[in-house]
Amino acid sequence: MSVYDCTADDKVPDRFRKTLGSNLDSLRAHNLSAILTQIHHDHPLSRSDLAAATGLNRSTITILVNDLIDRGLVVESNGAGEGSRKSAGRPRMSLHPSDRVLAIAVNPEVDAITVGVVSLGGKVERTIRYETDEPPTMRRAVKITTAIIEGIQTMLPSDSRIVGIGVAVPGLTNAIDGSVALAPHLGWRQEPLASTLSEETGLPVWAANDAHLGVLGETVFGGGTHVGNILYLNGGASGIGGGVISGGMPLKGATGFAGELGHFRIRSDGKRDSAGLQGTLESEVTRDDLLRSLGLESRDFLKLDAALTEPRTGIAQQEINRQVHALGTALGSMVTIFNPELIVLGGFLGSLLDAEPERLRHLVAQESLTPQYAVVEIVRPELLENVLLVGAAELAFGALLRDPTAFDIAPEPSNGATAAEAVA
Template identity: 30%
Template structure:
């Protein structure tokens, strides 16, 4: 009986640690008295918990709260300690690697972005990703603070239990034990997940979905991925693959998709679909400002180039963006009718074209979604743009630290 009570008391203390830390992250600076008022814990419990968090270096004292009206000892404000530790988020995309190092205040302290277009095989890309991670881990080691973990985002089906990338159709990768590879090399907690799911979590925690209880994130890039967040938690589905919206069939006899199906949504609403429309129009003899920019090489097409052309009222660019926006709207209208979210967030490289795409998306939704559904939804672009997935990597690491800070500090302690 004594053992059970001891376990329960320890669990309750860890829950209170998490509650205090989460409250400070959202509302700092706060005094101990304000923490007690916000959390409903008594002042003695708050003081004891804060003492633990100070000892763990997870929070720090700022100085006297001059706004306090309490009589007696002056109140001292507290906030999360930005130097408590660091987290690394890395996205291995179809043609790039993006990496950030973030402190405990969710401030980016360094970043790397590299094209992998010239790395022609899987091993070369993996070697480069491990090299960039090694550089960043060494950066954290020099700061002599804990590395709380590494989050990895990839564009494909992921078994989150084993940490294996099962299938990435737009990369041609299958059965890659990424989590095991990274954990074996760096010996820190590692999380692997689908990049669109991570981006959804990143926008939910730190971006355009902060005040939304039920949101859908869409990542329109080489492919078209999605993530669904309900009350701050990702919906994983029965097999862990929820959110593969890009592989909904929207055309019965449509174009072949890299997944093996035909007529998938991403074949008409992704970045490659936009590029294809530009290429077909110019190859068909239509006049465009883009023609001189690419000099016959359609591999030089980019979203910024197409947006710049559209700003000049280039008819090819405007028409291609509008058609892509219409197909996005068609798919989103179906999603709204099925799951009825509060907010839809558009991210990925196509979000840079929001001025031309978003009005068409909204117009299409107004024509195709049920009125009672569309009247309750916001359609917005991602706050973090192409950084949404790496911010999601940080979100999943941060959640785990917050939920059990004592355990996390013990597991990632820095040897003096």
């Protein structure tokens, strides 16, 4: 993001002062956005770090940082802190995003609704998973989510502020109005999710496809921070979703629904997936088939993840081999189409990667063109099971990061408890 010095010139003619004032306000908001976004993504940073990163002079940095501190968005502490450049002499002051500024992240699934509390800076402070016996309707999901949020709000310090809610939806979601066009596993069609949840909670709500938010989280806070071409696939209870970063930009398509990689066809026969398409990646690679082969009754992701790294029976190994073969075949074709530098496999797809890493990589190489595969790295998300929540929170933090001036001056702290301590 570009930044600009915005010191007023005392010699500006009076007839231009009104326009100049407006322009200066705009420049100030722009620079505050740049500074806050930098601290949010790359903390801890010193004021000198910010000056070097933005090109602004030190006096301008001081004014902007003090404004963000007054608004309760940034805190300053002694010591360089992890990640900040150090120098000899007196300890440097480090700037961090305030953990009193929070977003609520929500991921509705066919078997559970997961709600996370995420502080500015991308840290997941707490996760609450509410299991359901059957896929919830949109309105039931809203009621459950609202009840969880109300419980969370009673535990937070009075000076904590929730800026909004981000929802990671396993389906086709209109990122402009937060409506769900189609989430087949949940049985949702043309549902006004964001507006309904906002009406119930009194908070602004944004919603987008879960895999699109997964790749957002990983590019902002995970292993894709400096990678311009990423292929992200997430495997969950609702099947497989995908997100693509090409040339540093998200691939959206004509209607914003690009990246439905779970419906990528890999055979002419086979089972039909949730959308009625035959022989797709989603129909061949499924979490439930893995659970059955391993004899697991729990649908908890961490238990499945652990089971796939332990010694396995013949039936379980056969199922793992079958799914790894299908996944490798699909990824090989995707490498040829998208030419990524990085493939990130989230959810149970990452578990399959850990279970058979060499086999999967060999299959991808076998099914793609050598010059394209040569530049590809296949990994799990650095954020692991939190990747969707972090991405959803980033959606909710977006308005604040774009315009910190819309955020009021912070109230006085009521006690010494941090948000993290309050919801622990």
